[in-house]
Amino acid sequence: MNHDFPSFNEFNEDFEDLRDLLQQFENLKEGRSHSFLDEDSFEQIIDYYDEHDELNNAMQAVEIAIEQFPFSSALLLKKSALLIETKKYREALQLLEKAAVLDSNDINLYILKTDVYLAMNQHEKAAKLLEEQIKVFDGEDRTDLLLELADVYDDWEEFEKVFDCLKMLLEFDPTNEEALHKICFWTEFTGRNEESIRLHTSIINEHPYNQLAWFNLGTAYQGLKLYEKAVDAYQYAVVIDERFDYAYRNMGDAYIHLRKFNEAIEVLQKHLEVAKPEDVIYEAIGHCYEKMRKFTQARYYYRKASHLSPNDDKLYLKIAKAYMTEENWENAIKSLQTAIRLNKQNLEYNITLGQCLLQIGSDKEALVYFLNAVRIRPGSAAAWKELIRGLYLVGHVEEAYAQLEIAEGKIGRKPVFLYYKAVILISMGRTKEGLIQLETALQLHPRQFKKVTELDPSILQHNSVVELIARYRRKR
Template sequence: MSLSRFESMLKTNDVYFFDATEFEEIVQHYLNIGKHTLAKKAIHLGLDQHPHSIALKLLKVEVFIFDDNFEDAVKLINQIEAVEPHNDEVFFQKAVILSKYKKHQEAIDVLKQSLDYVEDPIDVWAMIGMEYLYLDDFDNARLNFVKCIEVDFEDYSSLYNIVYCYEMQEDFEQSITFLRKYIDKNPYSEVAWHQLGKQYFELEDYENALKAFDYAVIIDETFIGGYLEKAKSLEQLGHFEKAIENYLITLELDDPTAFAYVRIGECYENLEAPGTAIEFYKKAVYEDPLLDKAWLLLINLYCEADNYNKALYYINKALQIDDSNIIYWRKYAEINSKLNFFDETVKAFQTCIELGDVDIEVYLALADVLIYLGEFKNSIKVLIKAKNTYKEFAELEYRLFGLFMIQGEEQYAFIHLKNALCIDCEGLSLIEDLFPSVTENEKVQRIISQFLCN
């Protein structure tokens, strides 16, 4: 009724009277549904009718904070504090503002002061815990979240945060001990069993992880997270058919996910059923076209079967969706190389470099393709560019030596040969592979012999 009257008032420009509590409820409603402009109007009109309402002023502080208007928020909270210094919300909002300024220890001090005045300390402990998390003080954070759990055993937010603290300290054993004690008091908590299983999984104790996830899904037969983790544990234990069964359950319980399709596909790969794996990878890329792992798994299976035409078809589809994906371009280069489409191979490696891929293997592969195509000058340019990043790399030097010899520029060639021999004399076989005629040169043989004798 209050909301309808308020919205009617806005439409007609009439002024209706509401008591302060009604305005508070209207403001809270708009804040909860994200309509901050209407919330601000309600606060403004509310304070016009009830200028001394502390609750409305505190809501105004909340809106200031939401808008990152901390200066006005501080001014108003100081005015409120002068009137009601022990108001719960005054402490909370002061702490929020301090936290926004990254003054987390000061926020903690304010929240600790509030404990002398608040009736229900759970929210305060939770806020203190979060401030300690910002400081990476996981011990003190955990202690405050534990206080919340002791009062409310179903405070799963605090439970997650306790486990998170243990995980950040990589103390999985203590996390298990805590969760075991928690489960002794609350044995039908699927969330606790699920978290316990994840701790065992981190320790690679997959048998105990599986037992914990089993309990989680027994307690809640619709617990998708439990089935997913159970399936992952079964995979680790080599029970791929059972893992598939659990992944399929998640698809029945909720909308299909690319993640589940990919995991099922990998299970079928492990069962040596590549045809079925391919079908699930296709479902995965249909469900999430941006999931590069699914595309690559699909393409790799075609490559393993030497079906490079199919592989090329799907890598082209992947590139149509994301043409800035370096991994795709590398795969595109590999496939075109297998099909002897060397111009496309060159294009792929050049694109990798343009996209910021400075891996030495990309430079070397591109240079080698250009050598094969007889584009010696372009190959030299690529290798010189690589030398800007890789100052002392024997494989670069040997290639530059061979290329300069082919170009008849012995002076430069011998400089690179000596550089290569100083870095790694065992790389001489590379010359024989790429430039067999060069090794017959008497000057080259003399330099190599002199170096090896020394």
């Protein structure tokens, strides 16, 4: 029977042979008698030492080898590679020039030269060298040179040219996996989605069963927000390869944008079957259930996400908000306390926790968190608004007015402040001033009248307020 792959015995023989070669080399160094080592044997010895990070031994071996085979370009390339590893770039370049005279058809010559130019920060030279050789070489060699050139442009931060280079490569070698993987990222990075669609459509016409081409087509459509078309492309990708986890992930995202939450959940569940569970997938499923107002399921998946990522404070806010929609304040508070333990300086957590504490009558505690919010970001109108509202709702009306004046001094007369001031003045018995304030607010920001009712709906029981609003509506 004829096998293409090496058997255990063959591996064993290879290992014995290598050990034999290393022993021969030791004998040669020590001046003891030894068998003749041919060029191929030297290459194996050099590779062995190089792979095991024994650079001194590798260098010694390559120097002895070159003495014996001075016209071997392969050995000169090996020595150049070792010189590059030890950062001796000038010497490496001189050797490469010498190797080029002996054999200019070895692609490694150009790849090593490129490495030297990059190490010396000479990107232009590296790019020029590879561009010239791409015209000379064909087949796999051209593919390798184009991949190398893409890396040079990346290193040089010529990002548009990275895309051009990968596109050229795929026009020449349409099923190259490395290029297909890379161009997906660079399409998104450069935003060249239309070109990517044309390129991958033509690849698919020739190779209809290439799942990476279908996937890249999907991401390009997604980049243009054409989510229906993106979903179609991903579906082809997963029909060809039903364990293609990234296609399920992206398809889930596209369905979420289309607000097709059931379909999104289905494909994200599929992702969980074929790949290692990830917090972002659980979180996305939670988000879908939240959008469908299925808060128990939403919390279940947010929890699963938080088990995988226990330091992600945002997840605890999401769990809390799912409780808040059901007016389950106690549990919302527990989640928010965890979020704040992880991230004390977060404005939203402090504000939200204050709001929940107000709901259960823990007024003093609530005010502490509103004060924290103002301290964290003194320029935030939202933080001031909550502090003023909190003080007003718990009956500290004078203090609410004082803080409102301070807020206006710090960040100016925001629309919400004008309405709040009107309500506070009226409830302090300064009705005339309050009405003047309310009229100003209605003139400047009529759409924001709801700020009045969110602070104190009972204000609408004042005849003078109702008359003013009616008069104002008639005018408009």
